[in-house]
Amino acid sequence: MKYRLLELDVPSDNPFQHDALERKPLVEFLASLIGRLEGPFVLALDSPWGTGKTTIIRMLQAKLVMDQFQCVYFNAWKVDYVTDPLVALVSALDDIHLTDDGAESVFRGHLKTAKKITSAVAKRAVVAGVKAATLGILDIEEDLEKMAADAVGEVAGNLVDVFQKEKQALEKFRVEVEKAIKQLKAAGKKETLVFFIDELDRCRPTFAIEMLERIKHLFDVLNIVFVLSVDKSQLEASTAAVYGEKINAPEYLRRFIDIEYALPLARGKKFTEALFARFNLDEIFAKRTHEQLRYDRQHFIEFFSLLADATHLSLRARERCLTRLVVAMEQTPENTFLFPPLVALLVVLRMAKPDLFGALRSGIASAADVMVYLNKLPSGPEIVADRSGVILEIGLLLADENQERKQRVLTDLKKTAEDEKTKQVSGRATELLSMTRYFQNFHSDGPRLGYLLDKIDLTSGLKS
Structure with a gap:
């Protein structure tokens, strides 16, 4: 006898096979909307915890894959033990594999550089305690390990030089990610990467907010659409936990989310x-x-x-x-x-x-x-x-x-x-x-x- 249900099966070739809640029209509408978006863009799907958001996300992902979109699924709650969300986000990109050998090779090359930058940024953040939006230093042609170590010393030295290097690091990361994403079209895919982030509202407050900041400051590049699955009220509570009760949490979150869509609650027998x-x-x-x-x-x-x-x-x-x-x-x-x-x-x-x-x-x-x-x-x-x-x-x-x-x-x-x-x-x-x-x-x-x-x-x- 079953006492606990496994996740609902969503077949990749028939996403709506077990659609007991008749979500197909909703999913098809969202797929059509995403297909018209030009990244960078952040879409938040808002619904209370336990209302079936993950199943909708999985159906939507399967539908988009059938429409030749490259998708990445990322469960934020499962990795909120990571110190820097950037590491987990870039790791999720590493799961992309293009069927065209030429496009795959170029994609891997740019992603490799982005991963090196990520390592330097993460080490800098851990060692120097720099705020998530203020990222590390690097010159990718030099020894990144040495650069990360040197940066710690520079925090107490020439802060203007450090800031300039940080700006270069941010720009270089975005350029490398953008060049990698361009290979999707060369591999026969739609040119937009759809990046799903699920369970963000269940994460540690600091992790959830840092995740949003990383998306805003590092992944604000062409042809990436983020789809966040959230309970907005919980996300607002996380914002207040990090920045204090007096913060205008809804207004703060609008900095990161371009549009919200409230999912209708399921009803019926x-x-x-x-x-x-x-x-x-x-x-x-x-x-x-x-x-x-x-x-x-x-x-x-x-x-x-x-x-x-x-x-x-x-x-x-x-x-x-x-x-x-x-x-x-x-x-x-x-x-x-x-x-x-x-x-x-x-x-x-x-x-x-x-x-x-x-x-x-x-x-x-x-x-x-x-x-x-x-x-x-x-x-x-x-x-x-x-x-x-x-x-x-x-x-x-x-x-x-x-x-x-x-x-x-x-x-x-x-x-x-x-x-x-x-x-x-x-x-x-x-x-x-x-x-x-x-x-x-x-x-x-x-x-x-x-x-x-x-x-x-x-x-x-x-x-x-």
Whole structure:
């Protein structure tokens, strides 16, 4: 049984084969946009953490490669232990291999020079503690090791000469990178290099900001388009961590980013269905062969998708919810009545509103408290007023193990329903009471909330 999903497979020859979220139109739009850009250019794809940015990036890269673009993928978070981001960026360029031998040879020659400059710059930064935007010295025709060592001494000497050498170093690096990129067209590729930088918002604040500064000051060359995958709010927090809370972080970041594109958040039950298949939950629910349980899979998917959308759970959070469901289902006999709508609600509450989930566990919160919470969500009033809300409310009520509270609420409902009958109206109380017949088909008192809470909280296996 799967408890953790591997990264979604994005075939290079069919990027949208497993596109459960129907991202194809978005990716094709972004590919078209990038195809019209003339570097240097920095495009930021903005979306909260855990919303599927990496998958979009991988689909976009595959699409661009099919369109004959040379792409480089760089996961910044995996290398944020490096002292100087420049080293990691140039190392990523080293992964490019052109199929034309002549173009490859010229490309390697210019890249070799750029790598030598990178080494000198990195050593200078480490030894002298120079700011990221103020780079080292070099004369590439001389011994770089000696130059880097000499530069340290010069910091305390003629700073004007050092500054002039730094300017030469910057210009030489940019020229060499630009000449290397020109070989893409000679190799039959589009002339623009697309450089993807993923997970930048998860890096150490200093590393993330230094990365942006390196891109701005060293890779501001023709025919390079950077595509940053970021949660802009986290990047702004990194900026404040480095430069202080008083800095205007959004304005500061505009120095580095030419245009931002806010990725639309994924919604709907197609993603839930895809997760079911990837977690092998379809097999588990297929074993629930009792006639009255045959719609359990369908009901769970519908209610989970509805509630996950309403609470704005990220894609990653939804995966974690389904991991919890997998474990819970493995502890449950195949034909045990679980009432999927209520299970879906509890799984979502455990992730989106843990304090309310805890209050249910302790017996403090009631069905009314949960419905109040749902009603406060942006789309909550529609859910509560709909048949879905009726099902959830009566399920919580009948599952309540506080018998005194449960009977008091049921008594009040019956009185209200009688009044509605007298007035010849079909109100909320009538709807709630009519729904009790659904539960009586399975269990005389409905599902037990404590049992379900234990399942969702993964503690039932610990009890004797």
